[in-house]
Amino acid sequence: MSSTWDYSPAPESTDMVDIRGDYGMFIDGTWSEPASGEYMKTINPATEEVLAAIPVADETDIDQAVAAASKAFKKWSKLPASERARYIFRIARVIQERSRELAVLETMNGGKPIKESRDLDIPLAAAHFFYHAGWADKLEYAFPARKVEPLGVAAQIIPWNFPLLMLAWKIAPALATGNTVVLKPAETTPLTALTFASICEQVGLPPGVVNIVTGAGATGAMLVRHPDVQKVAFTGSTEVGKEIQRAIAGSGKRLTLELGGKAANIVFDDAPLDQAIEGIVNGIFFNQGHVCCAGSRLLVQEGVFDALIAKLKRRLGTLRLGDPLDKNTDIGAINSRQQLDKIKELVGAGIDEGAELYQADCPLPERGFWFPPTVFTGVSQSHRIAREEIFGPVLSVLTFRTPEEAVEKANNTPFGLSAGVWTEKGSRILWMADRLKAGVVWANTFNRFDPASPFGGYKESGFGREGGRHGLEAYVRLS
Amino acid sequence: MPTVSDLEIANAIGGSVDAVGAELRAASLATRSIKKEAKVEGLLLAVRCCDLTTLEGSDSPGKIRQLAAKAQRPAPGDASIPHVAALCIYPRLVSLAAGLLKDSGVKVASVATAFPSGQAPLRARLEEIERAVADGADEIDIVISRGAFLAGDEEAVFEEVSASKQAAGPAHVKAILETGELGSYDRVRRASLVAMAAGADTIKTSTGKISPASTLPMAVVMAEAIRDFHDATGARIGLKVAGGIRSAKDALRYLVIVKETLGEEWLTPERFRIGASSLLNDLLMQLDKQRTGLYSDPDRYTLD
Numbered sequence: 063m064s065s066t067w068d069y070s071p072a073p074e075s076t077d078m079v080d081i082r083g084d085y086g087m088f089i090d091g092t093w094s095e096p097a098s099g100e101y102m103k104t105i106n107p108a109t110e111e112v113l114a115a116i117p118v119a120d121e122t123d124i125d126q127a128v129a130a131a132s133k134a135f136k137k138w139s140k141l142p143a144s145e146r147a148r149y150i151f152r153i154a155r156v157i158q159e160r161s162r163e164l165a166v167l168e169t170m171n172g173g174k175p176i177k178e179s180r181d182l183d184i185p186l187a188a189a190h191f192f193y194h195a196g197w198a199d200k201l202e203y204a205f206p207a208r209k210v211e212p213l214g215v216a217a218q219i220i221p222w223n224f225p226l227l228m229l230a231w232k233i234a235p236a237l238a239t240g241n242t243v244v245l246k247p248a249e250t251t252p253l254t255a256l257t258f259a260s261i262c263e264q265v266g267l268p269p270g271v272v273n274i275v276t277g278a279g280a281t282g283a284m285l286v287r288h289p290d291v292q293k294v295a296f297t298g299s300t301e302v303g304k305e306i307q308r309a310i311a312g313s314g315k316r317l318t319l320e321l322g323g324k325a326a327n328i329v330f331d332d333a334p335l336d337q338a339i340e341g342i343v344n345g346i347f348f349n350q351g352h353v354c355c356a357g358s359r360l361l362v363q364e365g366v367f368d369a370l371i372a373k374l375k376r377r378l379g380t381l382r383l384g385d386p387l388d389k390n391t392d393i394g395a396i397n398s399r400q401q402l403d404k405i406k407e408l409v410g411a412g413i414d415e416g417a418e419l420y421q422a423d424c425p426l427p428e429r430g431f432w433f434p435p436t437v438f439t440g441v442s443q444s445h446r447i448a449r450e451e452i453f454g455p456v457l458s459v460l461t462f463r464t465p466e467e468a469v470e471k472a473n474n475t476p477f478g479l480s481a482g483v484w485t486e487k488g489s490r491i492l493w494m495a496d497r498l499k500a501g502v503v504w505a506n507t508f509n510r511f512d513p514a515s516p517f518g519g520y521k522e523s524g525f526g527r528e529g530g531r532h533g534l535e536a537y538v539r540l541s
Numbered sequence: 542m543p544t545v546s547d548l549e550i551a552n553a554i555g556g557s558v559d560a561v562g563a564e565l566r567a568a569s570l571a572t573r574s575i576k577k578e579a580k581v582e583g584l585l586l587a588v589r590c591c592d593l594t595t596l597e598g599s600d601s602p603g604k605i606r607q608l609a610a611k612a613q614r615p616a617p618g619d620a621s622i623p624h625v626a627a628l629c630i631y632p633r634l635v636s637l638a639a640g641l642l643k644d645s646g647v648k649v650a651s652v653a654t655a656f657p658s659g660q661a662p663l664r665a666r667l668e669e670i671e672r673a674v675a676d677g678a679d680e681i682d683i684v685i686s687r688g689a690f691l692a693g694d695e696e697a698v699f700e701e702v703s704a705s706k707q708a709a710g711p712a713h714v715k716a717i718l719e720t721g722e723l724g725s726y727d728r729v730r731r732a733s734l735v736a737m738a739a740g741a742d743t744i745k746t747s748t749g750k751i752s753p754a755s756t757l758p759m760a761v762v763m764a765e766a767i768r769d770f771h772d773a774t775g776a777r778i779g780l781k782v783a784g785g786i787r788s789a790k791d792a793l794r795y796l797v798i799v800k801e802t803l804g805e806e807w808l809t810p811e812r813f814r815i816g817a818s819s820l821l822n823d824l825l826m827q828l829d830k831q832r833t834g835l836y837s838d839p840d841r842y843t844l845d
Contacts, residue, residue: 066805067582067796072574177572336765337562372772380801389574486557506559 069382072389074176078163081170081253084115087123087276088259090130091269097122102278104252107173108386108395108430116252119275124244124284127273131215131242132290134270139212139240143199150198150237152265154191157184157230160261164254168226169386171253173395173431174349176387186511187230190529193513194234197534201239204531208540212240213316214292216537219282219306220255221298222248222397223352223453229255231517231528232295233272239537241293242271246285248298249278250398286310293537296320297354300451300477300522318526318536320354320518322451323479325500326472327357327508328462331365333484337506339373342457345482345508347381347435350396351455354523355480357508359441359448360459361468367461371439378422378435385427393455396431405433405454412438412447417458443474451477465490469497478520482508501527548699551734554769558726558762567757573797577831580793584828586808587792588615591625591824592650592781592816596657596749605634607845609641616825617843625821626810627680631656632673639677650680650715654705657719657748659684663701670708680713681705682781684748685736687722695735702739715781715814716741718763721753726762733766743779749816754784760795764802777806783816789827792820 084101086093096117103112119127138146157164164187165179174183201210216236220228225247236243247255259274275281279302286294286306293316296306300321310317327345329338345357362370386394396402413419417438426432433454441448441458448458462468472481481500483491495503501519504510511517516527526536575583593612595604608628616622627648628638638649651673655661661669670681683705689697706714716736720729733744744763747754760782767778780803782795792815799807807813822842829837 067586067800067808068579069573069575070577070579072576181572332557334557334559334562336556337559337566340562340566389572507561507565 069390071385073385073387074166074169074180074389076166076170076387079166079170081113081167085117085252085256085276087117087119087127088256088262088272088274089123089127090273091263094123094126096120102249104171104250106170107250107397108427110429113171113253116276119246119277119281119284121284123275124281124288127244127275128215128285128288128290130270131244131273134268135212135214135242138242138268138271141240143201143240146237146240147195147198149265149267150191150195150234153261153267154188154195156261156264157188157191161185161188164226164257166387167253167257169394172222172225172251173386173397175391175394176389177391178349183224183227186513187226190227190230190234190513194238198238201534201538204534205538205540210239211539211541213537213539214241215290216241216243216293216295217285217288217291218243218245218295219285219298220245220247222251223349223354225251226254226258228297229258231297235528235533235537237271239534241537244273244275244285244291246275246277246282249276252276283309291315293317295526295536303524316536318518318528319524320526320528321522321524322477323354323356323519323523324359324449324451324475324477325355325357325480325482326359326361326468326498327482328361328468328472328484328494329363329366329370330483330485330487330490331363332486333366334486334506335366335370335373338370338484339377341482341484341506341508342374343377343381346457347393347455348509350394350433352397352401352453353509355502355509356453357480357482358452358457360457361462361471362459363468364461364463371459374437375420378420378437381422381424381435383422383424383426383432383434393435396433396454399431401453402431402433405452405456408447408450408452409436409456412441412445412456412458415445415447417441417445417447443471449475465494469494473497473499476522479523480504548695548735548738550773551731551738554734554773556730556769558730560726563726563762564758567761567798570761570797570801571757571794573794575793575797581828581831583793583796584789584824584831585623586796587789587815588625588821588824589623590810590813590815591821592627592629592783592814593625593821594629594749594783594816594818596629596631596652600631600634602634602637604845605630605638606641609638609647611821611843611845612642612647613645615821622825622828626814629682629816632669632676632678635673635676635678648679649677650682651678652682654683656682656684657750659686663704667704667708670705674710674712678712680715681709682715682717682745684717684719685732687719690728690732690735691723695731698732699735699739702736702741706740713742714740715743715745715779717745717748719748719751720746720755720759721751726758729759729762730766733763734770737767737770737776737778741778743781743814745781745783745814745816747784749784752785755782755786757794757798760798761802764798768803777812779812779814780807781814781816786815786817787819787823789820789823792824
């Protein structure tokens with residue numbers, strides 16, 4: 063018996079994952095090569111090992127995909143709603159059946175810990191399909207006394223932080239309401255979307271109802287501009303969201319944007335501190351902080367600042383960073399070199415601006431992209447690390463004295479996606495929730511999601527809601 | 542180290558518990574995957590932290606002889622298996638057990654204070670402690686007065702634990718909170734702080750006589766209270782979980798909670814105990830499974 067009890071490596075097996083050397087795009091129910099013949103490589107960010115070659119779609123491919131979706135729309139939108147529901151239920155069930163494969167793939171391609179992809183991403187993705195399958199033949203109850211019609215072809219562009227889950231958030235409501243889809247996964251994380259295409263084949267989804275095209279920003283730009291697209295749904299950076307909005311202005315296309323955030327996680331002095339610590343850790347270090355609704359600004363009431371920071375620093379020491387496939391890993395790899403560079407730049411700015419840096423003392427693997435859990439104290443509202451979205455495991459801590467000051471600081475940001483309130487006082491939670499300009503306000507918890515709960519932002523965090531009855535509205539024409 | 546002499550310290554530490562958050566934390570720690578060497582080490586550690594327990598009306602000298610043998614050599618003929626931490630029994634059998642376990646390294650732990658209800662006059666409860674210690678008990682597991690605590694009379698609980706500690710003299714005092722009767726995590730935290738402030742050397746979840754007994758979230762909440770008490774006073778109070786812990790898997794989950802909440806310093810029989818009876822055989826069976834890859838016939842493990 064050694065003096066310490068260390069956990070042995072517990073890597074999840076990759077046996078059930080079959081990564082092909084190169085992939086086609088899924089257009090009109092078949093796998094097609096890119097017209098340009100051009101491919102890009104997708105890697106495992108934890109090892110920098112190349113996993114597969116992915117097609118780069120150009121104008122011709124986008125044309126084909128949108129044409130296939132337009133053609134499929136004619137039948138799909140006329141299908142009895144209970145039939146559509148049946149397909150969506152089947153998709154949900156196959157996601158559950160193939161959940162281990164999808165979780166391992168998500169972790170290999172994106173760098174997130176297997177415990178998160180296994181316990182959160184994949185189960186929630188399945189839950190979204192189940193939930194929306196239920197709505198498909200009940201839309202008249204979602205919108206009583208209204209005529210409900212689908213829009214047509216939805217162009218959907220999703221980010222790299224929750225690849226399959228964001229796909230589910232986009233595709234499930236679109237299909238349930240009778241639309242067809244052309245979806246582009248993020249360039250760094252296409253593998254679960256392409257596996258999802260094989261699930262569409264497996265459940266016998268009619269060709270063209272779901273099309274998956276791959277590529278980088280240019281491909282996405284072509285897709286949203288395509289004249290036969292009636293609806294654009296985008297999740298990603300505020301910068302790109304603005305570009306999309308400019309590009310499609312005046313086209314009559316419906317648009318929903320789910321963009322960046324700089325959420326305030328507000329801890330009052332009467333909060334249950336140990337649970338608040340878990341909420342803070344989950345708020346900012348979950349998925350390496352690659353979360354648009356991450357609680358990246360911690361606002362602490364002055365009276366508990368010392369106690370809370372001491373507890374937080376100790377907790378940082380117990381976070382396990384390393385092999386994302388290890389079942390005991392808490393912090394995985396940063397998704398890409400580009401993102402790592404951005405995190406490093408902003409952390410550098412934090413140091414330059416005079417904030418005090420604290421990092422967990424954990425060794426980083428040699429290969430791959432890694433960043434240790436980081437906490438900045440002594441942060442001012444004017445610091446870049448309090449203003450800009452870092453999208454990494456970096457927490458900026460500020461203090462406040464009164465609830466009014468907490469609200470003022472929390473709302474003093476161009477974003478407005480989420481917020482957290484920690485207090486034992488129920489009345490204060492309601493008082494805060496009334497005043498916080500954020501699409502989601504979590505009370506004594508953080509980063510909890512449910513398909514029935516609408517998600518979306520204020521201000522530069524975007525508009526439109528995903529999930530719940532509100533989420534359906536983005537995919538229907540009501541008259 | 543500041544002296545801990547009154548309820549003030551419990552008040553100063555204070556704090557509250559969010560039930561949803563505490564349960565989430567426990568559930569999250571329960572997903573830790575303990576494999577290979579870590580599993581073997583964990584199982585051996587669990588054996589060393591075991592309070593092998595029998596607390597039945599039917600307990601007899603014969604039963605104590607059997608368990609005393611088992612406590613010293615859980616796996617006959619296998620020297621790699623350590624002895625357990627203590628044998629936990631009723632006071633009447635202490636002198637016998639003390640004789641049997643003399644110089645074995647296995648401590649004699651006796652429940653006292655009208656276990657499990659605690660519903661006897663204080664004088665009688667204190668005499669019970671004194672008698673058990675005089676008979677050779679190294680450790681005394683007392684029960685707190687849940688009635689007084691739930692009625693808001695923390696002073697009474699404090700005074701009783703304090704008096705029990707005094708009555709126990711050199712013996713190690715474990716205060717049983719009977720968490721299943723306290724009704725909320727907030728009260729579990731509060732009772733933990735009161736018992737520690739009053740001088741308990743270890744705080745213990747349950748008597749094992751009522752349900753629910755020990756649960757993972759209760760252990761999380763109590764471990765957090767112990768940690769906060771250590772931060773405030775420097776004292777390292779032990780944790781004992783008891784009641785309903787039958788599988789090696791559960792035992793490992795408690796070890797994970799202790800490791801990740803209190804740290805490696807608490808992973809020792811001096812600061813962590815698992816009260817159990819049937820657990821020990823499952824630990825032995827899982828250890829054999831790790832070594833041989835096969836589950837053995839249950840009859841290879843002694844039923845005592």
